[in-house]
Amino acid sequence: MAFDALSELRAGGNQVDLLNDAQRATLSELSPEEVAMLNSVKARVDAAGGEVVGQASLEPVIGGIVF
Amino acid sequence: MAAAVHLVDIINSRTVPAAGVYITLTRRCPLGCEHCSTNSLLSSEQHSAQPFERFVATFTPEDHPDLVWFTGGEPLLRPALLRALAGHCRAVGAGTALITGGYFARDTGKVSSAVWAALTAVDHVTFSLDVFHERKVARSAVFATATRLLDAGLDVSFQVTGTGPQDPYLREVTDGIRGTFSDRVPALVVRLGSVGRGKDLVELRAAHGSRGRAAEPCTMESWPVVGFDGTVVACCNQDVVDGPAPSHLRLGSARADDWRQVATRMRTDAVLRSLRVVGPEYLAVSGGGDLVPGEGYCGTCRRLTADPAALAEAERLTARPTFAAVEEQVARLQAGAGAHGFAAKHGIREYADLVLLGHGKERAECAS
Numbered sequence: 001m002a003f004d005a006l007s008e009l010r011a012g013g014n015q016v017d018l019l020n021d022a023q024r025a026t027l028s029e030l031s032p033e034e035v036a037m038l039n040s041v042k043a044r045v046d047a048a049g050g051e052v053v054g055q056a057s058l059e060p061v062i063g064g065i066v067f
Numbered sequence: 068m069a070a071a072v073h074l075v076d077i078i079n080s081r082t083v084p085a086a087g088v089y090i091t092l093t094r095r096c097p098l099g100c101e102h103c104s105t106n107s108l109l110s111s112e113q114h115s116a117q118p119f120e121r122f123v124a125t126f127t128p129e130d131h132p133d134l135v136w137f138t139g140g141e142p143l144l145r146p147a148l149l150r151a152l153a154g155h156c157r158a159v160g161a162g163t164a165l166i167t168g169g170y171f172a173r174d175t176g177k178v179s180s181a182v183w184a185a186l187t188a189v190d191h192v193t194f195s196l197d198v199f200h201e202r203k204v205a206r207s208a209v210f211a212t213a214t215r216l217l218d219a220g221l222d223v224s225f226q227v228t229g230t231g232p233q234d235p236y237l238r239e240v241t242d243g244i245r246g247t248f249s250d251r252v253p254a255l256v257v258r259l260g261s262v263g264r265g266k267d268l269v270e271l272r273a274a275h276g277s278r279g280r281a282a283e284p285c286t287m288e289s290w291p292v293v294g295f296d297g298t299v300v301a302c303c304n305q306d307v308v309d310g311p312a313p314s315h316l317r318l319g320s321a322r323a324d325d326w327r328q329v330a331t332r333m334r335t336d337a338v339l340r341s342l343r344v345v346g347p348e349y350l351a352v353s354g355g356g357d358l359v360p361g362e363g364y365c366g367t368c369r370r371l372t373a374d375p376a377a378l379a380e381a382e383r384l385t386a387r388p389t390f391a392a393v394e395e396q397v398a399r400l401q402a403g404a405g406a407h408g409f410a411a412k413h414g415i416r417e418y419a420d421l422v423l424l425g426h427g428k429e430r431a432e433c434a435s
Contacts, residue, residue: 014396026392034393037345038400040282045400045408 005030012039013046072134072162072191074224074253075426078406080133082398084343085330087134087290089303090119092149094295096141097170100199102228104263104305107140116148118297118321123152125325128159132326136290137165137189144170146185153188164191166226168200172208178215192216196244197228197259198236206240210247217251225254230269232417241421251425255410256418262305280353283346284397285368286413288316288339291329297321299329301339304365313372315339338371340390341381344397347371354380 005028009016012035016024030038080086093114096107105111126132135156142149142165153163171182178186186192194209213223225244229237237256244254261269288302299318300307307316315338318329333339341350347368348360356376360367371377384390404412406426410419 014400023392023395026389027396029389030393031387031389034387034389037282037349037393038396041284041344041397041400044283045404 003032004028005032005035008032008035009038013042014038069187069190069219069221070157070162072164072222073426074191074193074222074255074422075406076162077134077136077164077191078255078409078422079402081409082286082289082343082401084289084339085132085291085333087136088132088326088329089136089138089290089292090123090152091138091140091293091295091308092119092142092145093140095144096139096168097144098141098168098173098200098203100168100203100264102197102199102259102263102265102268104260104265105140106263111140112295113140113145114296116145119148119152119293122293122297122299122321122324122326123155125327126156126159126161127326130327130330131156131159131161132290132330134162134164137163140295141168141170143167143182143185146179146181149185150188153185157188157190162191163189164193165189166193166195168195169204169209169212172212173204176205176208176211178212186212186216187219187221189221191222191224193224193226195228196225196240196254206243210243213248213252217248223252225252227254227256227418228259229256229415230259232415237415237418241418245421245424248425253424253426254418254421255414256421257414280349282344282349283364284344284401285342285346285364286401286409287365288342289333291318291333293321299324301333301336302365302368304369306365306369313369315372315378316368337385338378338381340385340394342368344390344394345384347377350377350380354378 006016006024009027016027094105094107094111095109095113096103097109099108137149149165156163171178194213196206196209216223227237227240241254241256244252259265259269287304292300292303292308294300294308294310297320298310298312299321300312301316301318318332347364350371351358351360351367351374354374354376356374358370358374358377406422407419410422
């Protein structure tokens with residue numbers, strides 16, 4: 001069965017149907033590796049409001065610069 | 068006239084490559100706080116103004132960062148330089164902000180004319196507030212200065228540092244901010260870091276284990292940082308800024324490069340693009356080279372230069388014609404989280420709402 005990037009992105013929680021046709025067409029060309037990247041990032045973004053401790057609070061960031 | 072630059076505006080552009088730039092005017096600071104992340108003292112390094120002046124002079128009306136963030140050390144130890152740089156930024160259409168510990172108000176609470184001129188030359192002033200700063204500068208003096216700045220039409224915010232959500236100081240000081248400024252002034256509440264002299268106070272929390280070949284974008288590598296000596300690097304990790312920076316994170320020098328060159332490298336370099344999408348651990352694992360992720364997320368990144376396979380992996384990823392679409396989607400996801408999401412991730416989640424205070428209110432209303 002052919003790889004369906006948009007279906008995989010939807011399954012990962014990416015709201016691809018809110019994008020316009022051109023954007024969806026581009027995303028439909030993504031490789032399995034690229035889809036996995038985006039699904040991973042989506043999971044990280046969703047988790048940020050949960051228990052995940054952010055990168056900047058774990059790492060030494062100059063002058064307390066966070067933003 | 069200061070432009071409106073709310074904390075939310077700053078945060079919203081924080082992950083956009085080269086939307087802003089940090090300029091560290093000096094490592095010096097007279098406060099000597101016990102937790103200082105930059106190990107600053109009044110005797111710390113301070114270099115010639117020339118590299119900073121030269122670099123900022125390359126900002127043009129057609130090509131400039133949206134926001135220039137002055138930091139240190141204490142940037143207001145160089146008020147004339149800061150005022151001049153901010154003046155050029157304003158002339159070309161770049162917004163400006165600075166972060167200060169408020170040393171200038173510690174004795175009498177009064178602000179000298181030189182410091183006031185520098186403060187009012189920028190659009191947004193952030194005050195560092197925590198138990199350590201409060202031992203050096205009275206909160207009442209900081210609040211009085213913030214009130215004057217608000218009355219002068221500037222945007223003001225606080226960066227409040229504490230040990231965690233249960234820290235009683237955070238509740239008390241944020242209640243004070245909200246009450247004093249009637250919820251007009253936002254605050255970003257962050258954890259005390261194990262960096263600089265903070266290493267003596269806080270044990271470095273164990274970084275999460277490597278997630279291996281799972282994308283985890285770096286959101287700290289987005290705005291170039293002009294270091295104390297004029298070296299320009301791609302991220303704000305203290306060890307990187309202190310140098311020597313690994314070559315994949317070195318963008319150039321304020322002594323020789325202009326804004327256009329630095330911004331272009333920031334936006335187009337294959338390794339930097341890859342780090343913003345998948346992060347260093349993915350590159351190390353996926354590259355299949357000798358580098359084993361470890362020493363934290365940033366520790367892995369700092370060692371990437373020594374792993375040709377990881378660097379080649381970045382080239383492979385970005386060479387795909389669809390990589391730009393992946394970048395765009397990652398940017399959408401991050402933007403979708405908004406300023407609150409950013410504050411929840413990078414600060415103390417329980418206080419993330421405070422970044423939104425005062426957002427959307429008209430300045431005239433705030434000043435009234």
